[in-house]
Structure formats: C-alpha cells, structure tokens
Amino acid sequence: MKKFGNLIISAILGSALTIGSFFLFDLNGIEQVRVQHISGAPVVGAAYTVNDEGEIIPLEFTDVAAEVMPAVVHIKSTQVRKVSARPYRNIPDPFRDFFDDDIMERFFGPYMDPGGQQRGDYLPRVGSGSGVIINSDGFIVTNNHVIDNADDIEVTLHDNRVYKARVIGTDPSTDLALIRIKENGLPFIPFVNSDDVEVGEWVLAVGNPFNLNSTVTAGIVSAKARNINILHDQSAIESFIQTDAAINMGNSGGALVNLQGGLVGISTAIASPTGAYAGYGFAVPSNIVSKVVEDLMEYGSVQRGYLGLMIRSVDGNLAREKNLDITQGVYVDSITAESAAGEAGIKVGDVITEVDGNKVKSSGELLELVGRKRPGDKVNLTIDRYGKSRDFNVVLRSREGSTTLARSEQVEILEVLGIEVEDIDKSTARKLDIPGGVKITSMYPGKLRNNTDIRTGYIITRVDGKQINSRDEFINIMKEKEGGVMFEGVYEDYPGVYYYAFGL
Known part of the structure; x- marks a missing residue:
C-alpha cells in the first residue's frame, strides 16, 4: 500500500513588499514620483457566490459560522490501561498458580504487553478531537480514531456544558463513529448531498484544533474522491473531499460545511510532513457519513455490500x-x-x-x-x-458472502463484548501459520474492555478451545456462552499466543 506522506508545500516570497507606497530607483539617481490625490468615496470590492436556487449572494462567512458552531463539540477520550503485575498474564489461569514469578520469568522472560510496556500500574492515555451533533436528541458523529479504545468519553458543548457519552457503533472502514449524550433540544447540522459539492466551491471547517474550541477556517474544495491510503482496515473506503481550509490536530471529527450551513463532510485527515496543517485536509463525504449513521442507528453495525x-x-x-x-x-x-x-x-x-x-x-x-x-x-x-x-x-453481498442483513442478535453479542470483528484473509492466516480466526477491528466499553487488557488487532483463533474460522461462527458460539470464557489468539506484530479470560 502506498503511503501518502512526504508532502511538502512551500511558498517562497523572493522580493520585499511594501504596502501603501513604493519608491523607484535607478543607478544614476532617484526618479521623482508624482502622487495625485483623488477625492471621492473609496471603492470596496465584494465577492459573490451562488446558492442552491441559483441566486447571487454575497460571499459572507459570519452568518453560517454562527449557525454551525453551536453544533460542533469537543471530545476528550480517556483510555486507562492496566498493565498486569504478573509476568505470565498470557498463560491460562489454571496453570498460573503452579509456578512463582521467578520460574515463569526464567522460561518466558519478563512480561511485555503488546504495546511494549513492562509491568506497572494503570496507564491513562488522553486524546481529544471534535464531533458534530446531527440531531436534536444528542447523536454525535466523530472519527473512529478519536474514540477508539476509549474507556471514558467526555463531550463539551459550545456553551461549555459537559456530558459523558456512550458509543452507539463504529465503522473502521470509513473511520467513523457514532456516540450519544443524554440531552434533547440540541442544535444540529443537517446533512446535504455531497454529490452536489463542486471543486472550487467555498467550504468552512469547524473544529477544535490544539484544544482551541470553536475554530472556523475557510477554503475551497480542491478535489473529490481522493484516495490517500491512510485507513488500514481490510475493507477501507477512501473517497475523501479535499480542501485547503486549515485543518489541524484536534479537527478530527469536525464539520466541513457549505455556505448554506449544510454538512458536506467530516474532517478526518491532513496531508503534512509534520503533523500540522500544510495546505490540504480531507473529509469523509456526507453521503457516506449519513449511510453509516443510518446503519448504526437501525442495526447497531454497518451493513455494507461488496462487489468482491x-x-x-x-x-x-x-x-x-x-x-x-x-x-x-x-x-x-x-x-x-x-x-x-x-x-x-x-x-x-x-x-x-x-x-x-x-x-x-x-x-x-x-x-x-x-x-x-x-x-x-x-x-x-x-x-x-x-x-x-x-x-x-x-x-451485492456482505463480506461473509450473504445477501441478508446482520441479525439483531448478532449485533447484541458484539455490543455486550464491546468489539467489532472481521474475518482474516488467507494471506494473513498463512503468514501467522494459523488455520483462521477473526480480528478485533475496534473496541468500546464492554465486557472485554472492562475485564481484560485485550487490544485492537487481536486475532481470536479459539474460544474455550474451539477453533474459530469466521465471524458468523464466532458470533454463534458467543451467543450461547454463559459464565467464564477463554479467548486464545495472536497479534500480527507480536510473537506468542495470548489468552484472555472474562465472564459473561
């Protein structure tokens, strides 16, 4: 996969510029310049654009900014990882008490979790981003990477009210997530048809870059259907709206709106060699966002058709x-x-x-x-x-080859676990020398987050000793489980077999 990086955009001003007056020089002396003052009212240039009805309107950002800012929120996500105090966390419980720590470290080495941390205590990680209120009942769209693996999600509204949020669902394929706060009568931004957005059209980006709440920047649509190869999901959908409106860290999940105050995209990425704005930002088109939201609200997971x-x-x-x-x-x-x-x-x-x-x-x-x-x-x-x-x-068929939508009971067990899973492909199975399994693509508060230190990317190969070959098989097995459950599996980038035990 190509990496989209090393993009350096520079502007070099090679001459000095003096505003208001200027001087002319030659080698033999100074040329005299006559300045003539003309009385009269100054001429003020005005820029215009066209609305949806074809009417000419002044190019004015203040009204639309005031309209949409109350519907863009600040999101703080906190992940609290508990690093096991015992070096043999990945050894099944029945065997742990037969050996002391010295013997286990002699055979297995000092415990290192998949993130490279040694034994320790709770390790909080705090991130921030933006979100867009999409209806008056407290539903908020953001990026999946803003809230992924979060144990606690805090939403601050434009008027500084603070709420706890819960995850409704996520879609790593588009890097979108839907969360909700308990409040009604909220301002929101309506979706508009992103197919109608044209290259060269003015747009505003609204978000919270660098924790600077309610920041508005303006630019134009620079391109559409841009694929920049930044989403690492197996079935990633990249068809970004590209804009030169300034987008920085913290803008993720914020709104990209047109001059009528309609939501045309969710700000997701920037093209930069440094991680800060360097000229181009990218937003998920509203037509994709609205479809993901509808699925998450109705089914709890995204129902996506594939060509194969x-x-x-x-x-x-x-x-x-x-x-x-x-x-x-x-x-x-x-x-x-x-x-x-x-x-x-x-x-x-x-x-x-x-x-x-x-x-x-x-x-x-x-x-x-x-x-x-x-x-x-x-x-x-x-x-x-x-x-x-x-x-x-x-x-069209699902990734599993079915033409039917996911049943509600399938969604329910995944919600209880707090995960989304997908089948691994044959090349991954061959590389890891495993017969098959399902990969955890995203996590949110649930049984696994609350009771284990399992992480996104874990490939479940067995449940209570039974081989797992597909997502449907995993869900069907988990629906029947009660009491204690043991997962056996691997991480692609870390050696060894990892075991996780929890209760249902």
Missing part, C-alpha cells in the same frame, strides 16, 4: 501496460471466489466505467458509490471489455 473485486484506477501507464482502449475508469485486477461481481459475469481485465449511470474515473469514486449500498442491493455496472461497452446487474 481487487481494483485500481486506470491511468496512462496502466492503459499502455494492459493495452486498454480507454484511460479512465477502474480496472479489475482480480475477483474473489464466489463474489457478487464474479457471479454476475465480471471478468479480470474489465474496466468499470459507470455505476448506476454515474461515471467513475477512479477507484475512490467506485468505492464511494458501492459503499453506500447494503447486502442484497442491486447495482448496474457498465464495463469496457476489449473496447466494447457492456452492462451487468450485480446483487
């Missing part, structure tokens, strides 16, 4: 390499077994040019359009095959 393809954007180099007749579109590199697209007749080498009549020029555009769909939804793909255009109707 490995793809890449077509450019001039790829067109020459593959001898393609077109230079824009999405090239099909490979097709997963029994995938939705494969069943519909899509083949390796096809170039997808349209989705439901919408032209797609890049993989980001394709991922955004399909990412709005659910399992069982139908999409029409227009493809170029050897220079000829063909249409295919595809019935």
Whole structure:
C-alpha cells in the first residue's frame, strides 16, 4: 500500500513588499514620483457566490459560522490501561498458580504487553478531537480514531456544558463513529448531498484544533474522491473531499460545511510532513457519513455490500501496460471466489466505467458509490471489455458472502463484548501459520474492555478451545456462552499466543 506522506508545500516570497507606497530607483539617481490625490468615496470590492436556487449572494462567512458552531463539540477520550503485575498474564489461569514469578520469568522472560510496556500500574492515555451533533436528541458523529479504545468519553458543548457519552457503533472502514449524550433540544447540522459539492466551491471547517474550541477556517474544495491510503482496515473506503481550509490536530471529527450551513463532510485527515496543517485536509463525504449513521442507528453495525473485486484506477501507464482502449475508469485486477461481481459475469481485465449511470474515473469514486449500498442491493455496472461497452446487474453481498442483513442478535453479542470483528484473509492466516480466526477491528466499553487488557488487532483463533474460522461462527458460539470464557489468539506484530479470560 502506498503511503501518502512526504508532502511538502512551500511558498517562497523572493522580493520585499511594501504596502501603501513604493519608491523607484535607478543607478544614476532617484526618479521623482508624482502622487495625485483623488477625492471621492473609496471603492470596496465584494465577492459573490451562488446558492442552491441559483441566486447571487454575497460571499459572507459570519452568518453560517454562527449557525454551525453551536453544533460542533469537543471530545476528550480517556483510555486507562492496566498493565498486569504478573509476568505470565498470557498463560491460562489454571496453570498460573503452579509456578512463582521467578520460574515463569526464567522460561518466558519478563512480561511485555503488546504495546511494549513492562509491568506497572494503570496507564491513562488522553486524546481529544471534535464531533458534530446531527440531531436534536444528542447523536454525535466523530472519527473512529478519536474514540477508539476509549474507556471514558467526555463531550463539551459550545456553551461549555459537559456530558459523558456512550458509543452507539463504529465503522473502521470509513473511520467513523457514532456516540450519544443524554440531552434533547440540541442544535444540529443537517446533512446535504455531497454529490452536489463542486471543486472550487467555498467550504468552512469547524473544529477544535490544539484544544482551541470553536475554530472556523475557510477554503475551497480542491478535489473529490481522493484516495490517500491512510485507513488500514481490510475493507477501507477512501473517497475523501479535499480542501485547503486549515485543518489541524484536534479537527478530527469536525464539520466541513457549505455556505448554506449544510454538512458536506467530516474532517478526518491532513496531508503534512509534520503533523500540522500544510495546505490540504480531507473529509469523509456526507453521503457516506449519513449511510453509516443510518446503519448504526437501525442495526447497531454497518451493513455494507461488496462487489468482491481487487481494483485500481486506470491511468496512462496502466492503459499502455494492459493495452486498454480507454484511460479512465477502474480496472479489475482480480475477483474473489464466489463474489457478487464474479457471479454476475465480471471478468479480470474489465474496466468499470459507470455505476448506476454515474461515471467513475477512479477507484475512490467506485468505492464511494458501492459503499453506500447494503447486502442484497442491486447495482448496474457498465464495463469496457476489449473496447466494447457492456452492462451487468450485480446483487451485492456482505463480506461473509450473504445477501441478508446482520441479525439483531448478532449485533447484541458484539455490543455486550464491546468489539467489532472481521474475518482474516488467507494471506494473513498463512503468514501467522494459523488455520483462521477473526480480528478485533475496534473496541468500546464492554465486557472485554472492562475485564481484560485485550487490544485492537487481536486475532481470536479459539474460544474455550474451539477453533474459530469466521465471524458468523464466532458470533454463534458467543451467543450461547454463559459464565467464564477463554479467548486464545495472536497479534500480527507480536510473537506468542495470548489468552484472555472474562465472564459473561
């Protein structure tokens, strides 16, 4: 995966500039300059834009800023990690009491947790970010990375009222999360159609950079459907709105709004070599955000349909390499077994040019359009095959290959545990030399957070000794569990087998 970094944007001013007056010099002397004063009222330039109805309106930020600021909140997340005082935390309970610490350290070495910490006490970690109130009942959208692994979430409103928040659900694939506070009658920002946003359009970014509450910056939309390869989720959807409105640390989860006060995106990332603003910020489009929110509210988890393809954007180099007749579109590199697209007749080498009549020029555009769909939804793909255009109707499937939505009892057990999980792919299983398992992609307060020091990225391979091969299998086993439960599994980046015990 390409890394999006090392982006250096610099402006060099090579001449001195004096405002208000100037002097002209030559080698032989000073040239006299006559200054003539003209009486009359000064001319004041004004900038204008066009609203949704096509009416010309002054380019004025104060009204929209005053309207949206009360709906943008400051979020403080606290993670309290308890590092085990015993060096053999990853040894099953029945065996621990047979050996003292000296013997265990002699055989297994000093205890190091997956984060590299040695034995110690509680280690609080505090982070901050922004959030956007999306309805009057206290639902707030933010970035998943703002609240991921948090034991405590505190929300401060624009008027300095402070509330505790609970997690409704998360979606690592888009780096979005939905939280809620117990309050009614709150100001909120309505969603607008992000498809209508145009490059060059003015937008405002509202957030809390560097803990500077209620900060507003202005800029234009610099690009759309930008894929910058920053989300490391297996099924990441990156189709960002790019803007030059200043976005810094702490803006994550904040609002990107148009001049009518509508929410067009959630600020998520910046392009910078230093971690501070260097010219470009990126926001998740509102059409993706609203779909994620609807799913989390209705189902407790995101219901996402998949084509089952490995793809890449077509450019001039790829067109020459593959001898393609077109230079824009999405090239099909490979097709997963029994995938939705494969069943519909899509083949390796096809170039997808349209989705439901919408032209797609890049993989980001394709991922955004399909990412709005659910399992069982139908999409029409227009493809170029050897220079000829063909249409295919595809019935999307879940990551597990189903066309049905997740059942409520599946969501309930994950909520009890406080985790989201996904199947691991075959290459990961081969690398770790395991037959299969499910990976914890995100965590929020629940049984595992409250009773273990398990961390995001842990791959569960066995539950009470029973091999786990898929997400559905894991959920079905956990639904029937009562009392004590033992997880066995591994971390991709740390050696050894880790065991976690807790009660249900």
